[in-house]
Amino acid sequence: MTTTTSRAPQPAAARRPATTRRRPFNARRAGAWALLALAIAVSVLPFLWVFRTALSTNGALATQSASLLPADFTVGAFMRVFGLQSPADAVAEGGSGAAIDFWLYLRNSIVFSSITTAGAVFFSAMAAYAFARLRWKGRNAVFSLFLGTMLVPPIFTALPNFLLIKNLDLLNTMLGMVLPYVFMTPFAIFFLRQFFLNMSREVEEAAMLDGAKHLRIFFQIVLPNAAAPIATLALLTFIGQWNEYFWPLLVGSQDEVRVLQVGLGVFKSQSPQGAPDWSGLMAATLVSALPVLVLFAAFGKKIVNSIGFSGIK
Amino acid sequence: MMTTLTKNPAASSDQRSARPGRIRRGGLRRYGDLKIALFFIAPAMIGFVLFYVVPTIRGIYLSFTEYNILGDPEWVGLDNYAAIAKDPLFWNSLAVTGQYVLMNIVLQTVLALGLALLMDRVAKSTLVRGALLLPYLMSNVIAALLWFWMLDYQIGIVNQFIEWAGLPRVAFFGSEEWAIPTQALINTWRHMGYTALLIFAGLQAIPQHLYEVAKLDGASPFQTFRKITMPLLRPVLVLVLVVTVIGSFQVFDTVAVTTQGGPVNATRVIQYYIYQRAFTESDFGYGSAIAVILFLILALVAFIQMKFLKGNESDLD
Numbered sequence: 162m163t164t165t166t167s168r169a170p171q172p173a174a175a176r177r178p179a180t181t182r183r184r185p186f187n188a189r190r191a192g193a194w195a196l197l198a199l200a201i202a203v204s205v206l207p208f209l210w211v212f213r214t215a216l217s218t219n220g221a222l223a224t225q226s227a228s229l230l231p232a233d234f235t236v237g238a239f240m241r242v243f244g245l246q247s248p249a250d251a252v253a254e255g256g257s258g259a260a261i262d263f264w265l266y267l268r269n270s271i272v273f274s275s276i277t278t279a280g281a282v283f284f285s286a287m288a289a290y291a292f293a294r295l296r297w298k299g300r301n302a303v304f305s306l307f308l309g310t311m312l313v314p315p316i317f318t319a320l321p322n323f324l325l326i327k328n329l330d331l332l333n334t335m336l337g338m339v340l341p342y343v344f345m346t347p348f349a350i351f352f353l354r355q356f357f358l359n360m361s362r363e364v365e366e367a368a369m370l371d372g373a374k375h376l377r378i379f380f381q382i383v384l385p386n387a388a389a390p391i392a393t394l395a396l397l398t399f400i401g402q403w404n405e406y407f408w409p410l411l412v413g414s415q416d417e418v419r420v421l422q423v424g425l426g427v428f429k430s431q432s433p434q435g436a437p438d439w440s441g442l443m444a445a446t447l448v449s450a451l452p453v454l455v456l457f458a459a460f461g462k463k464i465v466n467s468i469g470f471s472g473i474k
Numbered sequence: 475m476m477t478t479l480t481k482n483p484a485a486s487s488d489q490r491s492a493r494p495g496r497i498r499r500g501g502l503r504r505y506g507d508l509k510i511a512l513f514f515i516a517p518a519m520i521g522f523v524l525f526y527v528v529p530t531i532r533g534i535y536l537s538f539t540e541y542n543i544l545g546d547p548e549w550v551g552l553d554n555y556a557a558i559a560k561d562p563l564f565w566n567s568l569a570v571t572g573q574y575v576l577m578n579i580v581l582q583t584v585l586a587l588g589l590a591l592l593m594d595r596v597a598k599s600t601l602v603r604g605a606l607l608l609p610y611l612m613s614n615v616i617a618a619l620l621w622f623w624m625l626d627y628q629i630g631i632v633n634q635f636i637e638w639a640g641l642p643r644v645a646f647f648g649s650e651e652w653a654i655p656t657q658a659l660i661n662t663w664r665h666m667g668y669t670a671l672l673i674f675a676g677l678q679a680i681p682q683h684l685y686e687v688a689k690l691d692g693a694s695p696f697q698t699f700r701k702i703t704m705p706l707l708r709p710v711l712v713l714v715l716v717v718t719v720i721g722s723f724q725v726f727d728t729v730a731v732t733t734q735g736g737p738v739n740a741t742r743v744i745q746y747y748i749y750q751r752a753f754t755e756s757d758f759g760y761g762s763a764i765a766v767i768l769f770l771i772l773a774l775v776a777f778i779q780m781k782f783l784k785g786n787e788s789d790l791d
Contacts, residue, residue, distance in 0.1 A: 193596045200589055201605045204667055207620050208608070210631060214623065226629035288518035295507035295514065307518070310526040314724055314772055316745050317765045320752055321529035321536065324543075344521020375510045404613030406727045411753065422615045426731050429619060439623055446619050453611050461604045468607065468668065469675030 208450075215239065215444035222439055238444035251441075262416060263448065266424035271452075273338055273409065273420050274402040280343035282395045285350045286387070290379050292350065293357035294365070304354070311347045315407065323411050333415040342402065349394055356390045357383065393467050396460055400453050421449040537763035542756045554763035564764060566739050567747040570654055574743060575722045577658035582718065585662065586669035587711075591703075593670065594677045603674070606667030614727030617664045622647065622732050625656065647733050653740040660728050665721075669714055676710030677703070712783040716776050723772055744768050 213231050214222065221233030240246040242263050291297070292304050322341050331337030364386075365378050373381075384391070406422045413419055419427070428445050429437070457464060537554055539547035558564050593602060609617060625632050625646040633643045646656040680703065688698045726745040729735065735742035735750070742750075744764065752761030 193592050197592045227634045284517035287514045291511040291514035295511040297508040297511040317769050318529040321532040341525040345518035425615050465603045468671040
């Protein structure tokens, strides 16, 4: 299950392009499938291993480190993560016994990701409408400037943004955490503008002849018609925000606003001297991944199909 | 960040003016939408100015100052840059990051290209693509912790396999020679499927009839790959490279969660060094100056890639 084993696909792949599309079975096809299956295994099996670890006790993990089934099955690690285990039990199972408020982090993650997603998607849709449908001087220049921000590395703006949030006295507040994301993301504007440009404008023009104003057209025609791409964008933005680590680490290091990703790092460093609380750590990891896994299970097709090149032609 | 790439973002912006029927109205109220446009763009503009434009300028300004967060920034001219030029830790971080990017990008691109070709041949199903995309949807923190466990020296499953193979156990995170390759492998694992999907989308755009013609002409699969697939895929590959290289240079999360720059300085990558200087040592001027340098490096790398790999020209036209 090492990543190095998956080095194999490339040379084999290079040797056999463009063949055997319609043949039912042959050795090449089987070989290609085998390599693909290997890559899928490398991508997916680690998660099963994490699950198995989370259902084990730490003591048994050390002695049965290679058994495929949970070592000494228990849900104690999950109870530990959610603070349902007494400190004594936790220590007995190899936890640190220190309280860690995962419910709070979970709530913070949900609030942080939801607010930033809702704000960024809505405001970006408004801006995208102005870029795609309205005529105004300097439109293309402003749009290019917006796009240019995609190239600025986040670390570069993170330092001054941190200072700004600090000067506003918003460190360790949810407001300070969401502010840089909530007004727009360059990607969201680009993504929606591209879609608006390709949308038929007949209905909008008819409405305009009837005297409808842009605000009404935006809310009653454009937004409903763009529901599908907006949903995709919201999904991608939410997952991205859920996984955000650097900014929440800088601005939200205290418990009351700490998000799961930052909490995980803390959980890791909390193990006392000696063996780390692997099962607790893996249970916490799974809990942190769960919302994304659920979204992926529900909307996998939307997400997978969104990965590609829009506007390449 | 999830990205969708575009070849020429501004190209389509004028397509509306080409539409008949719009021209009439455009002539009537040329640029007449400015007021309502300002209203629609206002929130995004606030975010753009406050959190992108101003910080960019402020970041450049700070790089010429000494600033420890208390008090006011003090102008020191090029002092920070002069100090950086003589800072062995900076050069080390540059070298370490360079190694990381090289290993990460080469391995990831080669694997992704192979996977994309395989998918194109035998499996276009959403399920296969979804399975390969799964690691990318997990955060860096989760990817780091997952491999931190699987690669553990004592009881990690990977070291179990290594031992069964009769080899000595590897201290993936604990040894200086393995720490950076391990970080690169983790990132490769996380991005391999995503990159493959991007390349796969590029493959789908290659007209099928070219392959059929090549087949009729008796071209070998290798010839087809070299003469058709690679040239036509090049613009996509270049874009993928630009985006993944820029992303790879900004490695931070996995290092912060696992090795924290160590052992010794083996994984003190640029962004982690900036973070330490600015936030642990409260040296915002110095940190900003390194950030400016990183920014310039990224701009240069992107420029070189676009220029020499001719990413903005397609052979399809």
